[in-house]
Amino acid sequence: MHGWRREHAGDLGLVPTMGYLHDGHLALVRRAREENSLVAVSIFVNPTQFGPNEDFERYPRDEERDLALLREAGVDAVYLPSPAAMYPPGYQTYVTVEDVSQRLEGERRPGHFRGVATIVLKLFNATSPTRAYFGRKDAQQLRVLQRMVQDLDLPVEIVPCDIVREADGLAMSSRNVYLSPEQRAAAPVLYRALQQARARFDGGERDAAKLRELVRSLIALEPLAEIDYISLADDRSLEEVEGIIEGPVLLSLVVRFGQTRLLDNIELG
Ligand code: PAF
Numbered sequence: 001m002h003g004w005r006r007e008h009a010g011d012l013g014l015v016p017t018m019g020y021l022h023d024g025h026l027a028l029v030r031r032a033r034e035e036n037s038l039v040a041v042s043i044f045v046n047p048t049q050f051g052p053n054e055d056f057e058r059y060p061r062d063e064e065r066d067l068a069l070l071r072e073a074g075v076d077a078v079y080l081p082s083p084a085a086m087y088p089p090g091y092q093t094y095v096t097v098e099d100v101s102q103r104l105e106g107e108r109r110p111g112h113f114r115g116v117a118t119i120v121l122k123l124f125n126a127t128s129p130t131r132a133y134f135g136r137k138d139a140q141q142l143r144v145l146q147r148m149v150q151d152l153d154l155p156v157e158i159v160p161c162d163i164v165r166e167a168d169g170l171a172m173s174s175r176n177v178y179l180s181p182e183q184r185a186a187a188p189v190l191y192r193a194l195q196q197a198r199a200r201f202d203g204g205e206r207d208a209a210k211l212r213e214l215v216r217s218l219i220a221l222e223p224l225a226e227i228d229y230i231s232l233a234d235d236r237s238l239e240e241v242e243g244i245i246e247g248p249v250l251l252s253l254v255v256r257f258g259q260t261r262l263l264d265n266i267e268l269g
Helices: 023-035 063-072 104-108 112-127 139-151 174-178 181-186 189-202 208-220
Strands: 012-017 038-043 077-079 131-135 157-161 226-234 249-257 260-268
Touching (some): 012 023, 012 112, 038 063, 038 112, 104 112, 104 226, 104 249, 139 157, 189 208, 189 249, 208 226
Parallel strands (some): 012 131
Antiparallel strands (some): 226 249
16 A cells, blocks of 8 residues: 555545454544544554564464454555565664653553554554544553654644443453453453542542552452552653642553453543
8 A cells, every 4th residue: 555645535544453353443443434534444463562572473363354344344445564564674763752652551561662653653654644543542652642743743633532341341452362261250350440440539539649559459359460550640741640639640550360461541630
């Protein structure tokens, strides 16, 4: 699809994905469909956003099923670049978004957001979208990409889309397939804990440490869950809030079930 960018008329909504599509991705496609005359989806498991000990090799893939789902959803184009097309020999240019990339996931997954920002910019260059759709589940990714678009004056609108959840509250993710039946049954504890924090916040609690502690204590009741971090941070900068919450905040967490890291979050205020 290189060169395709110059040929499309009207507005184009792009949904960047790594494939193994679920209802969360399809909700992004539906939203893009509503807001644009053309919709493109990219499928690319981007090697540069995986660390050396991460799951790049075993990341779930099912191209045939993905294409069938996208056909059914009525997308106009699917962009399926090969790693060699994206990163040919001699490749050496990367995008680094500074502060907002450093914390939380950035601290635990060095180089991750550099890989994300680089590939998303390349996807934008290949498709020239009017709007690009990202889920709120990857809350830090969303903020990193918003920063990149603002700082580099990119002519694209980032559209944040709500988290899509399973009936029991587990946020949809391609990585949920890694969970054993026992882990899967335990995983909704994340959302239950976040909801209780929301109820406490709505009831007037503004002490950041107390809200973090509430979430920690609820998740600690689940023996299969191992907390990686619980963060209550400024909604834009993602700087941790100490003391009293004054503006909008992001309450986010990563919890491990065995080898699998599950992310979830809610926005408060
Ligand atoms: O969220 C994802 O699936 C990926 O990080 C993205 C945005 C497609 C970049 O590879």
